[in-house]
Amino acid sequence: MKAALITQPRTLKLANLEAPQAGHGQVRVRVGATGVCGTDLHLFEGHFHARLPLVPGHEIAGVIDQVGPGVEGLQEGQLVALDPVVSCGQCWACRRGQRQHCLHFQALGVTRAGGFAEYVVAPAPNAYPVQGLSPAEAAFAEPLGCVAWGIQRLRPEPGSRALLFGAGPIGLLLMQALLISGVAQVAVVDPVAERRTLALKLGASHALAPGEPTLDLAPHGFDIVAEATGAPAVVEAMPRYAAVGGKLLIFGVAPEEARVQVSPYDLFQRDLSLIGSFSLNGTLPTALAWLESGRVQVGSLISHRLPLEGLEQALAYKEHPGMASALKVLIEPGQS
Incomplete structure (x- = not known):
């Protein structure tokens, strides 16, 4: 599969990687749209204790195309938005309901492979079915x-x-x-x-x-x-x-x-x-309710919809005329 890989600070390359497979309790998602966030810019610069090489991208929406063993309630063909926060559920913070402060914190696109790729694997509980939205709109579920x-x-x-x-x-x-x-x-x-x-x-x-x-x-x-x-x-x-x-x-x-x-x-x-206020904490369903009801409008926030090849100019936006005034940039890996 095609994927964008940060190999070292300020170095991004397109790579052909082996497509991940959904393991037990996981789903594989064919990425429809992933939003570019300030966190991605920090990772590109080598900040946030970036563990490189890394496929970034944590504002992810796409269609499930593979369901791993032990998964219930999700099926192939469903459009989902992904909560990137992967918590252990056992530590002091998780038991207090503060999963985004998990002592073993991981996140898609931050410590694990993320959505700037054709496919991404996520724990099934992190995938939320979407109704009545496009992948581009559903990609706003994480920031919202x-x-x-x-x-x-x-x-x-x-x-x-x-x-x-x-x-x-x-x-x-x-x-x-x-x-x-x-x-x-x-x-x-x-x-x-x-x-x-x-x-x-x-x-x-x-x-x-x-x-x-x-x-x-x-x-x-x-x-x-x-x-x-x-x-x-x-x-x-x-x-x-x-x-x-x-x-x-x-x-x-x-x-x-x-x-x-x-x-x-x-x-x-x-x-x-x-x-x-740090990250999100089980609030992706609230975000989807706001989006699906139309109470929060996101169409006018999208300024660019680019293929994977356009990610570098979004991350190094100061060096690319026209990108400095961008609002939300979406990467759509299916674009050619």
Whole structure:
């Protein structure tokens, strides 16, 4: 089978690999679409303790074409979305219901072969049947599952007002999830005019460029301030926009070595809550429900649909004109 392989930092090659076979309790999926994520960029750069060589890609949807022994409830020909998190189920974290913090954590496309290939093998419990979606739409189940976990961590109160920094693909998913989870208004801040326009089309109450006044929209501050940028400067600025009793959600992936200055007294005196959200935790069914019901729209987030041969330009996007402004890039291995 054709597969994209990161062999060393910033080195990607197309390889002909032996197609994997579904073992006991596993299914093999013929990949229809896999989304390119910021994590893939980090792995391409050799970060995240990348174990190379690696077939990356963890936002995976495709059709089951082989069912291993001992699998029930799944069959060949089913379109499925894959939860990439593979946990042991036995360790301290798993027993607490924190499977994405498994002490023996593995993940498709991160520590195991992923979806930038024609076929991928996954544990059967990680494959969720999809109804009424295309593979391209179903590939959003994983990032939207991460958003659903962020919403569970945040617990928005009905009628609250939110300020969101970042209108990239994950930010626009988070914005829509906030709105369907009881938040009355979401104001979005992003430097790219096209992304601000899209945010308004998808339901943002306001879309502002950095530096535009935001507290005019909420004179006493916002109930929720969230970031989907990974920018330390944004994280550092978040408390100033929060209302008393406000919640601050760090959702973007900042550099591991980054540090910010936050006033402990400010958090204490204004009853602020600082909340992190990592990966997804059994929330892929919630994501699929949002997608299948049409409550979360993803078609307008797709900017590129490329064959495997296009993955390198997506990962090295800074070196390829036209890719720097991309939203969600999907790799479709069946393309020629």
